[in-house]
Amino acid sequence: MGKRSHESGDPKPSKKSKSDKPKSDKSEKASKSKKTEDEKKATYTEHDALAQLPQSEIDAFLTEHVIKVTDPSTDAPNFRPLLSFDHLPECDADVLAHLKAFPKPTPIQSTTWPLLFSGRDVIGIAETGSGKTLGFGLPCLKKLLDSKPSKNPCQPRAVIISPTRELAMQIYDQLVKFGKNEKTQVTCIYGGVGKDEQRHALKKAAIVVATPGRLKDLMNDGSIDLGKVNYLVLDEADRMLDKGFEQDIKDIVKPMPSSRRQTVMFTATWPRSVRDLAATFMKTPVTVTIGGDPSADPRANLRIKQDVQVVDPREKEGKLIQLLSKSQRGQSPEKVLVFCLYKKEAVRIENLIRHKGFKVAGIHGDLGQAERFRNLDAFKSGHATVLVATDVAARGLDIPNVMLVINVTFPLTVEDYVHRIGRTGRAGANGHAITFFTETDKGLSGGLINVLKAAKQDVPDALMKFGTTVKKKQHDTYGAFFKDVDMNAKSTKITFDD
Numbered sequence: 001m002g003k004r005s006h007e008s009g010d011p012k013p014s015k016k017s018k019s020d021k022p023k024s025d026k027s028e029k030a031s032k033s034k035k036t037e038d039e040k041k042a043t044y045t046e047h048d049a050l051a052q053l054p055q056s057e058i059d060a061f062l063t064e065h066v067i068k069v070t071d072p073s074t075d076a077p078n079f080r081p082l083l084s085f086d087h088l089p090e091c092d093a094d095v096l097a098h099l100k101a102f103p104k105p106t107p108i109q110s111t112t113w114p115l116l117f118s119g120r121d122v123i124g125i126a127e128t129g130s131g132k133t134l135g136f137g138l139p140c141l142k143k144l145l146d147s148k149p150s151k152n153p154c155q156p157r158a159v160i161i162s163p164t165r166e167l168a169m170q171i172y173d174q175l176v177k178f179g180k181n182e183k184t185q186v187t188c189i190y191g192g193v194g195k196d197e198q199r200h201a202l203k204k205a206a207i208v209v210a211t212p213g214r215l216k217d218l219m220n221d222g223s224i225d226l227g228k229v230n231y232l233v234l235d236e237a238d239r240m241l242d243k244g245f246e247q248d249i250k251d252i253v254k255p256m257p258s259s260r261r262q263t264v265m266f267t268a269t270w271p272r273s274v275r276d277l278a279a280t281f282m283k284t285p286v287t288v289t290i291g292g293d294p295s296a297d298p299r300a301n302l303r304i305k306q307d308v309q310v311v312d313p314r315e316k317e318g319k320l321i322q323l324l325s326k327s328q329r330g331q332s333p334e335k336v337l338v339f340c341l342y343k344k345e346a347v348r349i350e351n352l353i354r355h356k357g358f359k360v361a362g363i364h365g366d367l368g369q370a371e372r373f374r375n376l377d378a379f380k381s382g383h384a385t386v387l388v389a390t391d392v393a394a395r396g397l398d399i400p401n402v403m404l405v406i407n408v409t410f411p412l413t414v415e416d417y418v419h420r421i422g423r424t425g426r427a428g429a430n431g432h433a434i435t436f437f438t439e440t441d442k443g444l445s446g447g448l449i450n451v452l453k454a455a456k457q458d459v460p461d462a463l464m465k466f467g468t469t470v471k472k473k474q475h476d477t478y479g480a481f482f483k484d485v486d487m488n489a490k491s492t493k494i495t496f497d498d
């Protein structure tokens, strides 16, 4: 793939970059090597067709999608969002061919791609199901395709960290589909399965998609060296930075070079409690938010119809079966995802649903990894039309045609609620979520009411009665129920429920 730089004679970015400033003779020599490094990083130039669009068209796009770009750097160039795949810089033909299956970039892709191509650290916040995976994935592939291949084994150039094994596999699948080149050799490492095959695959991997626990294990036994990583992604970044994973992430980032590393964080929710910590891993990151400012409350995807039913806990099972009876009727039953909070609860609900004659599968942390993958596949393929899950399935999973999400028990945070319901209504589709809310959950009523109001959904009176105060998020417990534990690791560390 050919490189295009600011010096190539293409239209200039709207602000001058540091390297364009005149330099004294004395500093010329020193700056030359620095400049070369900078040039290597800043290889993005706007496409002619994009540069020639009237500003009004760009402004209309930014307004329509409520796009906000916050850049703390005063001398970095401003880039226009890419309104079409034709506005991409020169790109590998294979990658381009796959992209063209989609009509155009999603707003988070349009806005973050130029920043990522130019080497900036980026925090990208956009609703669930809005194409964030390719948002960070395409620049990752391009960066590798544009660089010299690595000679040393076990030294990947890019690391993508995901909170669950299933999500790691999904990211891996997407990258493999788009990047079939030697230079973009991808491998996926996660707990719950043997290490030998993973160790072997790491020898050649340029991109490693990983869950944190297994990545740390393989770092500690010398199977992987992160000293050459120049592209780091934390997907579901707020989850990765919460207490459940914070120390793992610090340990993983430590050996990575900080000056040459581009750090990227993507998520649909960005609570205040993780922002200071995020800043410690990044260099003057640009924050891109799609759909408004996420400061106050997490925002749900607006195409999801949200019904909240305040119920007595004893009514839950009967109501659940009633709902399933409706959705599972007829020749083609709808795909329904049922969330529980605890593993034991998930097992009980799954058994109940099976007993009623519905085609159900389950996914939670007490199952072996092979069974987790098998059950998820059964749901994806439609062999099971109901999946009962804990929050291990709340984030990131892109399962086609989930028509309804039912929350049998409310999650521990309103952020988790937004992610859970985000398993429906993806990639522009509409979705539906029904949530049972009981008096036990009343501490979260204020946050939930704000989510409902922001999405212009009905707020039941019975929910309002629980109060509208928003409690500060409990950082300590946020990740504790969720952490994906390596079942093969010796039990020297605390194991968390999920």
Ligand SMILES: Nc1ncnc2c1ncn2[C@@H]1O[C@H](COP(=O)(O)OP(=O)(O)OP(=O)(O)O)[C@@H](O)[C@H]1O
Pocket (backbone or CB within 6 Å): 102, 103, 104, 105, 106, 109, 126, 127, 128, 129, 130, 131, 132, 133, 134, 267, 268, 395, 396, 397, 398, 422, 426, 427
């Ligand atoms: N440009 C595009 N146009 C249409 N669909 C797209 C585009 N890019 C990606 N998609 C599809 O949109 C779906 C959702 O994408 P993805 O899983 O990346 O969402 P996400 O924003 O990461 O969601 P979550 O917040 O739940 O993790 C996927 O099926 C993906 O293939």
